Amino acid sequence: MFLVIHIYKLRSFYLAFSKWQTVSAKLSWSHYSTLIRIENENARLWYMQEASQQNWSVRALERQIGTLYYERLLSSKEKQPVEHEAQQNTQVLAESAKDYLRDPYILDFLNLQDKSYQENDLEQGIINNLQQFLLELGKGFAFVERQKRIRFDDEDFYINLVFYNFKLKCFLLLDLKIGKLKHQDIGQMDTYIRLYDDLHTSSDDNPTIGLVLCSEKSEAVVKYSVLSDQKQLFAAKYLAHLPSEEELRIELQKERERVQAQLLSQQVKGQDNE
CATH class of the missing domain: 3.40.1350.10 (Trna Endonuclease; Chain: A, domain 1)
Structure with missing residues (x-):
């Protein structure tokens, strides 16, 4: 059962990133192995893009996920509700x-x-x-x-x-x-x-x-x-x-x-x- 769920998540993961081919090509399999563990799809997409743009190592990516970097950024934004904003604009969280x-x-x-x-x-x-x-x-x-x-x-x-x-x-x-x-x-x-x-x-x-x-x-x-x-x-x-x-x-x-x-x-x- 675990294997079936894992394969399903992996398939969904790659389908979600099919439109990000230029970005995803910059990341290693180890990056993807880390990203796939993130349940929140919006957070996963955001971490993927940041890891690519900022040239994060796998270790840096793991630390940012572990310290809830995405959630901390959202909690500091004075827009409501921050979750809806993240869904509407995953690529650009920063404006001011x-x-x-x-x-x-x-x-x-x-x-x-x-x-x-x-x-x-x-x-x-x-x-x-x-x-x-x-x-x-x-x-x-x-x-x-x-x-x-x-x-x-x-x-x-x-x-x-x-x-x-x-x-x-x-x-x-x-x-x-x-x-x-x-x-x-x-x-x-x-x-x-x-x-x-x-x-x-x-x-x-x-x-x-x-x-x-x-x-x-x-x-x-x-x-x-x-x-x-x-x-x-x-x-x-x-x-x-x-x-x-x-x-x-x-x-x-x-x-x-x-x-x-x-x-x-x-x-x-x-x-x-x-």
Whole structure:
């Protein structure tokens, strides 16, 4: 019986990919052996295309599936319902800066075993594992600079990490925080974005985006700060250790509920203004 089911799945798998011949030719049998285990057809198609476009190794593909990359990307999108959107447009999930970012980020490859690590340890770990971090960060990102100095009113500021996204055509400023997200973290990143736009972007660059990556998010800060309606400023949680699949699904459900609550609040505000 198992063999019959497996053959049926294999046949359905190849029929589904018959229209993707150019893409599928770039993948090995080991890639397909991994992809066939994914029950969700939309997720399977998406992983297949990403593996081809991003030249993922089999090991990279397995990690992205294991850390629910597809689900994390969808849970971070402010469109409802995200499942229907995925069905309607599997190829292009990303349209804006918010759609390229996700929450949470899984940084298990940094091997931060000691819970007393500092922000500079986190930053150094990312530099030491830059290839893996770029894979986790998302599509189209390239590393630009570490500890970028910007000067304002005779005072120097240092941005932890700077990246550039070639699809969004904009810079990403990344600020690393240990502990709970604070209002001053948001204000600081807002200043960084404004300064960077004035000092370092060119006319063909889109507005700079900023991401505060913290070990614990504050829903109050998210709700009652510029994060609630800002298109350039974002905050996300990182997990230093790989959680179980169930724990990760719980995290994603919390994020999805937050996004849905935010959307509902925006709809109510829009109705009140009419």
